[in-house]
Amino acid sequence: MSGRNGLISTAELADILGQADLRLFDCTTYLEPAPEGAGQPYLTVPGRLTFEAGHIPGADFLDLQGEFSDPDIELRFMMPDVAYLEAAFGRHGVSNGSRVVVLYSIGSPMWATRFWWMLKSLGFESVAVLDGGLDKWKAEGRPLETGPAKGHGPATFTAKPKPGFFVDKHETLAATSEQGTIVVNALGPQFHKGLEPSRYGRPGRVPGSCNVSAATLLDPKTKAFIPLAEAEAKFKAQGITRDKRVVAYCGGGISATIDLFLLHQLGYDKLTLYDGSMGEWAKDASLPIETG
Numbered sequence: 001m002s003g004r005n006g007l008i009s010t011a012e013l014a015d016i017l018g019q020a021d022l023r024l025f026d027c028t029t030y031l032e033p034a035p036e037g038a039g040q041p042y043l044t045v046p047g048r049l050t051f052e053a054g055h056i057p058g059a060d061f062l063d064l065q066g067e068f069s070d071p072d073i074e075l076r077f078m079m080p081d082v083a084y085l086e087a088a089f090g091r092h093g094v095s096n097g098s099r100v101v102v103l104y105s106i107g108s109p110m111w112a113t114r115f116w117w118m119l120k121s122l123g124f125e126s127v128a129v130l131d132g133g134l135d136k137w138k139a140e141g142r143p144l145e146t147g148p149a150k151g152h153g154p155a156t157f158t159a160k161p162k163p164g165f166f167v168d169k170h171e172t173l174a175a176t177s178e179q180g181t182i183v184v185n186a187l188g189p190q191f192h193k194g195l196e197p198s199r200y201g202r203p204g205r206v207p208g209s210c211n212v213s214a215a216t217l218l219d220p221k222t223k224a225f226i227p228l229a230e231a232e233a234k235f236k237a238q239g240i241t242r243d244k245r246v247v248a249y250c251g252g253g254i255s256a257t258i259d260l261f262l263l264h265q266l267g268y269d270k271l272t273l274y275d276g277s278m279g280e281w282a283k284d285a286s287l288p289i290e291t292g
Helices: 010-016 048-051 082-091 112-123 133-139 170-175 226-239 256-265 276-283
Strands: 023-026 029-033 044-045 100-104 125-132 180-185 246-247 271-274
Touching: 010 180, 048 133, 048 256, 100 133, 112 125, 112 256, 125 133, 125 256, 125 276, 170 180, 170 246, 170 276, 180 256, 226 256, 256 271
Parallel strands: 023 100, 100 125, 180 246, 246 271
Antiparallel strands: 029 044
16 A cells, blocks of 8 residues: 555555455445435435446445444434444454455545545554546456455454544534634535535535535546645645644535545644534534635
């Protein structure tokens, strides 16, 4: 793995495919428009069909909403409790002895970086995101496998949870007036400015937050991450420096993990995710919102 443990190239993955202690996962979810009156901004569709149509040999499939999110909260993708996640990862063969867990997704790495963030918060360090995901793997003509996941035998995973990876709306509101903390929005600039209707509720942003859109941190052709020097320039242009604590958010706590992943690669270590993000903030009339 290259960089600060966390990024693996397609060539590096090809070299370790088939190793017994590798756990490789397709994490793709699709967001589809919700019908009127559904009560949700979008429908979450696990990427099983595209997985079965073609996946990296030996990969298993992880259903983020169906198996790795809190089932008792109306908001999508919320972090469940530790015991729930220990059991879920264990069902997929992840143990404390797994040498490396490699995560990938289709179209955007955000589903993989979300799982990376979750595993890091549980104290699991041997985890990497595939640069360029399945898109780059396929573009390079590398082998694919079809059909349902074969999976791995169940394992025992014991988490060592780390504090500070997630904050709620109250902590996020407090962060807006904390010296030394910067809140960053990973949504596109038009949503940051409140120029377009929001599927989450009130248009706009967390007051005082800056904008580093996750989409600008990716190469649109290869789906790989942009060079670290380019990413750092984008963060610094918004006043994000290593001495500051960063609270990142987006719509549902997914694309913001792209920002967090690159900040981690750059050596920033005071990193936090507002898990509820605009899915929660925009609906809560007691919370301030800013536009323009």
